[in-house]
Amino acid sequence: MTAIDTGPVPLGPTQLRRLRRDYFSSPVSTLISVLCFGLLLSIGWVLFDWGVLRATFAAEARQPECQAAGGACWSVIANRWRLIFFGLYPYEEQWRSALACVAVIVTMVLSCIPVFWTGKRLTAVWALGFLTFYVLMKGGMLGLLLVREEQWGGLALTLFIFVATAIIGMPLAIAFALLRNSTLPWIAKTTGAVIDAVRSLPLISILFTFAIVLPFVLPDFVLQEKLYRVIAGSALFFAAYQAEIIRGGMQGVAKGQDEAAMSLGIPYRHRVARILLPQAFRNALPATINQFVITFMETSLVVIVGFFELLSSANAAFGTSDWTFAFVEVYVFVAFLYFIFVFGLSRYGAYLERRMATGQR
Amino acid sequence: MTSILKTAVLAGGFVLSAAAAQAASETLKTVQERGALNCPGHTGSYLGFAEVDDKGNWKGLDVDLCRAVATAIFGDPSSLKIIPLSWAQRWPSLQSGDVDIIIKASGGTLSRDTELGLQFSSSYYLGTTKVMAHKELGLESLADADGGTICIPAGASQERQVASYAERLGITLETVAIEKTEELEDAYFSGRCDLYAQWGPVLAIARSISDNPDDHVLLPDVLAVEPEVMIVRQGDDEWLDIANWTLSVLLFAEQEGITSENVDEMKANPPSNEVGKMLGATPGMGTPLGLSDDWAYNVIKKVGNYSEIFQRSLGQDSPYKMPRDLTALWNAGGVLFPFVID
Known part of the structure; x- marks a missing residue:
């Protein structure tokens, strides 16, 4: 048994044999293996050659230098990264936007650590993190210059929309899921109708309605900033989908458990909070992580209602005479930023699954 | 998707065209109370018309025209708030009052004029x-x-x-x-x-x-x-007048050779009564529009005449080096002309 824990073993005869069995067992399989490997290698080489070997990194380089070098022109990032990260946030105040991003990321990382997984601690971490973000971004107090929401942009705005959507959407989703499972048919049916209605609309039209059509219908005092209306719409959309995911998870919990708990006289809130939901979440974990990833990607749709989030900041970054030729580099850079967050999310999901599975083994 | 957006836009348009009619001539007051003109930018960039520089400042032909209108009202080009708008968002944002005027490479069309309940200035670009x-x-x-x-x-x-x-x-x-x-x-x-x-x-x-x-x-x-035009909500004729006369002043200044460089000189020794009136040397330019008498002077001094704006956004002083073509003044083979200052 101890042999398993010694980590990677040098390529021994067993592994050679396995390699041979898996990839080179027959002429056809050998051919396919060689072809695929060759293809991967050549794609990798082309990318490496373009992105690193022949690339230009100097900030003062412009189109002629870049094209002479023939590779990627990372100079565009060197010159325009502040626009990509912070959008139209006032230039002198952008350090605040940077700190705010750090605050959100730290909050996200902290809340992923099991030590913080009690209701009180999680709430405290998020309240603190969110407050820090908000005060830093908005200012207007503690001697900070007021920066209104419409000037927020870039990565900071993308993170804000994502986190706010998740924070508002998750409790809403749980409420939806529980209401839909209610024993009172009219509550269950109404909730079901609401969820289905939201799910049958495209997100883009929901965002458009919340941002632009609502001001025609609602009185001014409920409207607030456009940003918060958009977040409300996005959270509603998230909740409708997430509610169905949670409901799916709940159906995986044996009905007998709830009945047993009821017969022991355990009150409803404890049955839900301590028996039903923990197991439902475990069942629904892969789909939940998936939903988070999709939500993160979908933040880029707010561009339709005029927000300068990551993707439209990127558009502005190459949208000037100096840099129009370098749009591929900017898109690659933005894709890389998205990748960091989404990959982090999915690795974390995998970790959670392993951790939760220990209870079931 | 487009059809949904269109429906939303139209629905919004109908509701607002009714509301806007009651709020006639209120736009200037709203803008002055707010202390800034709300003007559309772009989600991203539209080369030569609305771009963002390294420090996040807007530039371009449309943005400079917004600056000119803001200067006409406040005497200060920085009293301008640029709100990034996507193309689909232009009309609902105008109708809901998010922006006061649309200057966003947008043409005057029949349906915009009638169905959407909008109103155009004369054309600033063909x-x-x-x-x-x-x-x-x-x-x-x-x-x-x-x-x-x-x-x-x-x-x-x-x-x-x-x-x-x-x-x-x-x-x-x-x-x-x-x-x-x-x-x-x-x-x-x-x-x-x-x-x-x-x-x-x-x-x-x-x-x-x-x-x-x-x-x-x-x-x-x-x-x-x-023809690209400045677009405002229907029913506020005095507001449209301000847009039209701002453009007219930019063109008139070009026609008379008044630039941001020599405007002080021109104001001190106006070559004609019209120039004197326009620059506020003699009174009468501002009051009928609800503006100060030196508003046109401020516009030319702080933003420049039409030619200066064009050259730095699209023309010889820009990286694009576009010729004026049809967008030149009438006396240079183009289609643009100022109205008469009397």
């Missing part, structure tokens, strides 16, 4: 749809391009314009429609298409910043004409 071709093909005009491949922006009016123009010429063109501008231009410059049809300024800019501008020619054919 946009034409043109076609660019690889020089090596040796084309004289589009009539020679029978059987060629043409790149066009997907879902835009150019698609229809190219089809009907080709039909009129009796030629067949194979169309490649692509939505994203950078992808579209890449397709043309990489040789996938022989021709590239686009709104004139975008086309000229694409050519001027390409690797070898001389390898591409703009064909003389004009497929369509679209």
